Amino acid sequence: MTPHEQLLAWLNDAHAMEKDLIQVLESHAGQAEDHPDVQERIQKHLKATKDHAEIVKDCIETLGGEVSGVKSFLGELMGAIKGPSTMLAKDRVIKNAQMQAAAEKMEIASYTAIVAAANTMNHIEVIPELERILQQEKDMEQWLENNIPVLTEDYLAGLETA
Numbered sequence: 300m301t302p303h304e305q306l307l308a309w310l311n312d313a314h315a316m317e318k319d320l321i322q323v324l325e326s327h328a329g330q331a332e333d334h335p336d337v338q339e340r341i342q343k344h345l346k347a348t349k350d351h352a353e354i355v356k357d358c359i360e361t362l363g364g365e366v367s368g369v370k371s372f373l374g375e376l377m378g379a380i381k382g383p384s385t386m387l388a389k390d391r392v393i394k395n396a397q398m399q400a401a402a403e404k405m406e407i408a409s410y411t412a413i414v415a416a417a418n419t420m421n422h423i424e425v426i427p428e429l430e431r432i433l434q435q436e437k438d439m440e441q442w443l444e445n446n447i448p449v450l451t452e453d454y455l456a457g458l459e460t461a
Contacts, residue, residue, distance in 0.1 A: 302416070314366055
């Protein structure tokens with residue numbers, strides 16, 4: 300495999316990851332109905348995630364590759380399974396936030412490697428868009444880091460009054 304082929308493979312992995320997260324975030328947004336501020340933030344990130352999938356697709360095509368239908372399908376399938384997995388849990392908002400935080404860490408690591416590869420190969424035509432995605436993932440990770448403690452405290456306070 301050449302470095303260029305590896306970059307395209309990593310971009311296809313990122314595209315599949317975004318497709319997975321679209322399914323997960325759609326489910327988590329619905330499950331956050333009792334937390335309008337959380338639901339609003341998830342919906343905002345869902346829109347960004349849909350944009351990320353399109354941007355990554357455009358990057359793949361700009362670099363002369365094709366989106367992997369198999370990887371995209373598997374990403375969507377995994378998201379459809381993971382998204383509702385916490386639906387019956389009373390602490391689903393906490394579990395979902397934890398799942399999203401883990402996903403953000405993975406995305407940050409993936410896009411960090413992809414940006415480094417694009418820089419190494421001097422693919423300046425895709426770097427700004429990939430860096431923008433990376434920053435948005437870091438912003439969501441920070442939001443989760445700041446809000447998981449608050450969500451946890453609220454959840455536990457609700458248990459005490461029940």
